[in-house]
Amino acid sequence: MTISAVHDRIDKESTERRNELEKAHANVKGTPFLLYQAPCLVNQICSPAALARVLDAARTSSTRPPSVPSAEQHAKNLIHLDAA
DSSP states (O other): HHHHHHHHHHHHHHHHHHHHHHHHHHHHHHHHHHHHHHGHHHHHHHHHHHHHHHHHHHHHTTTTTTTTHHHHHHHHHHHHHHHO
């Protein structure tokens, strides 16, 4: 194989891996893959209400639940348990 052929193959495989990763990320987040592929088409795919629901879901999922200790409290708990 020539060097240029190897570079072309690496570029192609890299693009394929990136697309697979974006699809997987979109599936995990529950957002249509097309939103990641063509952000300019968002208004054609989703209504503002649907986008607001996605934003609210993102806010909710990024908020720490009350039952989970903060990072500082977790560190204090570990120190307390190590001392015991």
